[in-house]
Amino acid sequence: MEQEPDIKQRKIIHIDMDAFYASVEQRDNADLRGKPIVVGGSPEGRGGVVATASYEARKFGIRSAMPSKRALQLCPHVLFVRPRFAAYKEVSQCIREIFSRYTDLIEPLSLDEAYLDVSEDKQNIGSAIEIARRIKQAIKDELNLTASAGVSINKFVAKIASDLNKPDGLTFISPAQIEQFMEELPVEKFFGVGQVTAAKMKNMGLHTGADLKRLTEQELTHRFGKVGGFYYKIVRGIDNRQVQPHRETKSMGAEDTFPYDLTTIDEMSAELQKIAGNLANSLLRHQLKGRTITLKVKYSDFKQITRSLSFASPVADHETLFDTAVDLLVKSDITDKKVRLLGISMSNFGEHKPVVMKGNSVQLELFP
Amino acid sequence: MRFIVTSNALLKNLQQISGVISSNTVLSVLEDFLFELSGTTLTLTATDLETMMRVQMEVSDAEGSGRICIPSKILTEYLKNLPEQPINFNINENDLSIEMSSDIGKYRITGERADDFPKEPAPSDTSAFTMPSISLLESINKTLFAVSSDTLRPAMTGVYFEMEPNSITFVSTDAHRLVQFRRNDVNCPAKDGFVVPKKPLQQLRATLPPDASSLQLAYNSSHLFVTGEKFSLSCRLIDARFPDYKAVIPSENPYNLTINRADFISALRRVSIFANKTTNQVVLDINGNAVQISAQDIDFSYEGKEMLSCQYNGEDMKIAFNAKLMIELINNLEGTEVLLELSTPTRAGIFKPVDTVENEQLLTLLMPLMVGV
Numbered sequence: 001m002e003q004e005p006d007i008k009q010r011k012i013i014h015i016d017m018d019a020f021y022a023s024v025e026q027r028d029n030a031d032l033r034g035k036p037i038v039v040g041g042s043p044e045g046r047g048g049v050v051a052t053a054s055y056e057a058r059k060f061g062i063r064s065a066m067p068s069k070r071a072l073q074l075c076p077h078v079l080f081v082r083p084r085f086a087a088y089k090e091v092s093q094c095i096r097e098i099f100s101r102y103t104d105l106i107e108p109l110s111l112d113e114a115y116l117d118v119s120e121d122k123q124n125i126g127s128a129i130e131i132a133r134r135i136k137q138a139i140k141d142e143l144n145l146t147a148s149a150g151v152s153i154n155k156f157v158a159k160i161a162s163d164l165n166k167p168d169g170l171t172f173i174s175p176a177q178i179e180q181f182m183e184e185l186p187v188e189k190f191f192g193v194g195q196v197t198a199a200k201m202k203n204m205g206l207h208t209g210a211d212l213k214r215l216t217e218q219e220l221t222h223r224f225g226k227v228g229g230f231y232y233k234i235v236r237g238i239d240n241r242q243v244q245p246h247r248e249t250k251s252m253g254a255e256d257t258f259p260y261d262l263t264t265i266d267e268m269s270a271e272l273q274k275i276a277g278n279l280a281n282s283l284l285r286h287q288l289k290g291r292t293i294t295l296k297v298k299y300s301d302f303k304q305i306t307r308s309l310s311f312a313s314p315v316a317d318h319e320t321l322f323d324t325a326v327d328l329l330v331k332s333d334i335t336d337k338k339v340r341l342l343g344i345s346m347s348n349f350g351e352h353k354p355v356v357m358k359g360n361s362v363q364l365e366l367f368p
Numbered sequence: 369m370r371f372i373v374t375s376n377a378l379l380k381n382l383q384q385i386s387g388v389i390s391s392n393t394v395l396s397v398l399e400d401f402l403f404e405l406s407g408t409t410l411t412l413t414a415t416d417l418e419t420m421m422r423v424q425m426e427v428s429d430a431e432g433s434g435r436i437c438i439p440s441k442i443l444t445e446y447l448k449n450l451p452e453q454p455i456n457f458n459i460n461e462n463d464l465s466i467e468m469s470s471d472i473g474k475y476r477i478t479g480e481r482a483d484d485f486p487k488e489p490a491p492s493d494t495s496a497f498t499m500p501s502i503s504l505l506e507s508i509n510k511t512l513f514a515v516s517s518d519t520l521r522p523a524m525t526g527v528y529f530e531m532e533p534n535s536i537t538f539v540s541t542d543a544h545r546l547v548q549f550r551r552n553d554v555n556c557p558a559k560d561g562f563v564v565p566k567k568p569l570q571q572l573r574a575t576l577p578p579d580a581s582s583l584q585l586a587y588n589s590s591h592l593f594v595t596g597e598k599f600s601l602s603c604r605l606i607d608a609r610f611p612d613y614k615a616v617i618p619s620e621n622p623y624n625l626t627i628n629r630a631d632f633i634s635a636l637r638r639v640s641i642f643a644n645k646t647t648n649q650v651v652l653d654i655n656g657n658a659v660q661i662s663a664q665d666i667d668f669s670y671e672g673k674e675m676l677s678c679q680y681n682g683e684d685m686k687i688a689f690n691a692k693l694m695i696e697l698i699n700n701l702e703g704t705e706v707l708l709e710l711s712t713p714t715r716a717g718i719f720k721p722v723d724t725v726e727n728e729q730l731l732t733l734l735m736p737l738m739v740g741v
Contacts, residue, residue: 041519044390044416072394082522082607284520312647316520361649361688364714364735365543366616367521 009175011128012243013116014150014158015135017095018167020112022054023145024091025081036060037079040281043068049281051083055167065281085287088112091143098138102131107243110285115155117243129172136170152178154239160189178237183210190231196257197224209235252288253296254279255343261300262339269326275344276322283346289314290346293321295328298341307332310348312362321346369405369432370458375470377425378455379447382440384599385414385421387571389440400437402485403459405430413485414440419568419603420488421575434461435482442477488602489591495557496586499536501596503551504583505576507538508569510549510730513696515566516542523608526563530610531556539613545693546613546733547700553727562587563610568603575599617733621709621718623682625654629706633698635674639663640691642672649737650691655684663691687713688737694719697732714738 017023021039026032036057041048048068060075071078092111099106102125105117116135118128125131132149139147146168150161153175161171173181186208188198204223206212212220212235220228233239254275262268283289293315294308307328315321325344382401393399393416402413408430413422436459450470458467464479508527516524521543528539537550572594576583586593587605594601640650643663653660657680662673687710698706703723710717719732 042418043394044392069392069394076395084607085520086609287520289520317518361647361737361739363544363647363690363737366541366546366716366733366735367543367611 010117010119010153012152012155012158013118013128013132013135014155014162015095015099015114015116015132016148016150016159016162016166017112017139018146018148019052019054019058020145021052021083021088022057022081024088025084026054027144028087032079032081035079036062036075036077037081038062038068038071039081039083041068042080042082043072049277051281051285065278067277083284089287091145094143095139095147098135098142101138102135104245105243106245111287115158115243129170132170132172136168154237155241155243156234156239157181157237160185175237182235182237183208183213185209187212190234194257196259199259250349251294251345251347252279252282252286252290253294253343253345254282255296255341255345257298257341258339262342263337265330265334268329268334268339268342269322271342272325272329272344273322275342276318276325279344279346280316280318280321283316288346288349289316290349291315292346292348293324293328294345294347295325295332296341296343296345297329297332297334297339300338300340304341305332313365314349316346369430369434369461370456371405371408371410371427371430372454372456373410373425373427374452374454375447375450376452379444381412381423381425382444382447384423384575385412386440386444387574388414388416388419388421388567390416397437397480397484398486399440400480400485401440401443402435402437402482404435404482406433413488415486415488416567417486418565419571419601420486421568421571421599421601423599425598429456434459435485436461436464436466437480437482437485438466439477439479446475489604491586491591491593491602492588494586494588494593495560496584497531497536497554497556498582498584499551499554500580501576501583502578502580503554504585504594505573505578507536507549507551508573508576510700511538511540511547512566512569512573513700514540514542514545514547514732518542521611522606523563523610526565526606527569528561528563528610528613530561532559539610541611541613544690544735545697546616547697548613548617548729548731548733550729551727552729560587561610562592563606563608564592565603565606568592568601572601575601616716617731618709618711618716618718621711621715623680623685623710625659625678625680625682625708625710626705626722627659627676627678627708629698629701629704631676632706633695635661635676636691636695636698639672639674640695642670643691647737648690648692649688649739650694651686651688651739653686654678654680654682656680682710685710685713687717688739689717689734690737694734697734700732701730 022037025039037054038050038057040051050064050066050071053062057078062071062074088111099116102121103116103118107115118131121131128151132151136147139145148162148166148169150158150171152158152161152173157173161173164171187201187206212231217232220232256275291314292308292310294306296306298304309324321344404411408426409424410427411422411424453470456469466477466479468475511527524541530537535550535552536554536556539548581597584595592603592605639661640663643649644665650661650663658675659678660675664671697719701721703721705722707720707722708717716733716735
């Protein structure tokens with residue numbers, strides 16, 4: 001299938017900083033260079049998770065979102081560094097300033113990752129590869145950090161491309177290569193395909209993009225729901241999502257589908273503990289705190305319920321997320337129910353000036 | 369090496385440092401005490417990698433010298449269950465065997481190699497000053513309770529030590545309240561500041577003798593080293609900038625309310641029982657020379673009210689606070705009367721003791737609750 005005619009061919013760059021937090025720490029502190037380091041929570045107590053591991057630490061199998069304790073087991077001499085978000089934010093702003101020399105169509109995904117639409121660049125360079133090369137060079141020269149770039153005609157392919165040659169990579173997937181590239185892509189690399197969906201796909205004999213391509217849009221939608229339609233397009237290299245500057249995060253969540261149904265509160269709280277940890281980690285990465293926590297429960301009969309609770313002041317920590325989710329779970333009467341999915345999400349962000357309802361009150365902050 | 373030590377003396381010394389050991393650590397050597405014998409002096413050390421603390425004690429009949437790591441749990445457990453008596457330690461550094469014999473029996477455990485114990489950070493490029501033990505102890509007592517537990521704002525999870533040539537100021541805040549405690553009897557080397565995490569301060573609070581013995585505080589860009597007569601502690605500093613707290617201290621709160629501290633706390637304790645449990649909101653309705661303290665929980669139809677007399681020089685005002693935070697704050701002040709300096713119901717209230725202590729200056733702030741109308 002060809003590109004949809006009303007969409008002009010775009011030039012999209014996805015820039016992803018290499019082990020961003022860890023690289024900033026190693027850049028700013030000579031003692032950390034060349035050593036396995038982890039930026040994130042300390043391994044003591046519960047809830048400490050790896051935000052970023054340096055490439056030296058990744059050799060030991062340490063990955064983002066892994067409990068810090070596990071990281072210490074994998075590599076006992078790994079150094080834990082507390083995150084300095086103010087510093088990362090500052091660097092991130094410098095990076096965005098570099099992007100803005102070439103385009104204003106910048107969609108930051110987090111402090112260390114962004115999509116750029118350079119279909120029309122400010123300096124009339126014309127070549128997206130050249131722009132990506134210059135951005136990488138500027139990041140190296142001015143900030144002494146490395147980034148990996150993916151260049152293609154849509155967001156999906158650009159993002160996958162940036163991940164292909166990390167660190168310090170630049171990968172271009174030309175329109176002519178896209179189809180073959182997508183056909184060879186393992187299903188787990190597809191956007192939104194988690195472990196469970198991947199396992200499900202493999203059970204059905206679907207291992208690569210090519211396998212997915214053999215299914216009709218109807219079959220895909222039937223098997224995977226709404227997202228099936230997205231797979232249908234994406235596997236043909238079609239992703240018309242625009243690069244959206246100033247995208248505001250309205251909610252953030254983490255969820256997990258289980259390979260077998262959960263029936264006891266103990267099993268469920270063990271899973272919620274992990275999910276809360278993942279969500280707390282993402283919130284920390286994005287420097288977000290919210291006032292509303294929502295629990296999502298899907299039963300084995302696919303019936304789904306959500307329950308939420310709002311707080312007077314914004315929260316983001318693992319413990320509150322977990323405690324609240326368990327509270328909501330207990331209140332939602334799960335006796336004799338089989339649960340196949342649990343999720344926690346956070347919304348109601350950044351309300352520094354909360355609207356105070358009659359009869360309610362809000363604790364005012366000294367440092368808003 | 370071998371030595372004899374009385375069980376209670378050893379236990380007392382170990383308990384001073386055992387708080388440093390983290391309850392769930394992955395490296396087994398972090399669950400150990402490091403024993404170092406040199407002459408007749410036994411040095412005991414504990415660490416969690418962030419904080420390291422050591423104490424020294426004298427032992428008798430010492431033979432040889434050396435170092436070994438001894439598992440903390442089993443050792444303290446044993447000492448706690450032993451009636452006071454001398455224990456004979458016989459340690460073989462080669463096979464790491466530790467034999468403890470007393471009048472009652474003989475016990476054997478295996479230790480770990482001392483070389484595996486984390487090294488203490490080197491106190492390089494430090495600046496130093498001294499202050500009496502009791503002064504630091506009091507400063508910690510006055511500030512530690514208001515430290516934040518919000519890991520998103522790491523700077524606020526510790527106490528800020530702000531040094532001036534002729535004073536040192538300790539500041540803590542959790543964004544809702546703030547404590548500033550200044551001592552004018554300490555000479556610091558320079559205008560400088562650092563943030564000390566909660567854990568080493570809790571450790572110091574448990575260890576510092578409440579006397580005038582001198583402490584040395586030395587610091588560099590990453591660590592603080594506190595040395596007393598019988599102990600030393602080093603800890604990593606929080607690598608984050610403390611918020612500009614001076615900017616949030618109101619320069620002028622024109623309305624002064626003076627009230628008996630004990631009466632005020634008792635009334636707040638009683639009334640807050642009837643408050644909403646999530647907000648703990650109590651309303652101070654100040655009218656002339658009386659203040660009405662009230663709370664309610666609409667969900668349960670609970671209500672409480674009390675009237676107290678006070679001295680007040682401002683306009684009538686209704687202001688709401690979180691009773692729990694306010695009680696902690698007023699408890700922390702000393703003296704028979706407390707002074708509240710207020711301006712408007714949505715601005716920070718200043719809480720101070722009326723009686724001042726020489727060379728000390730205590731100021732605390734509490735943000736009100738904004739009430740919907």
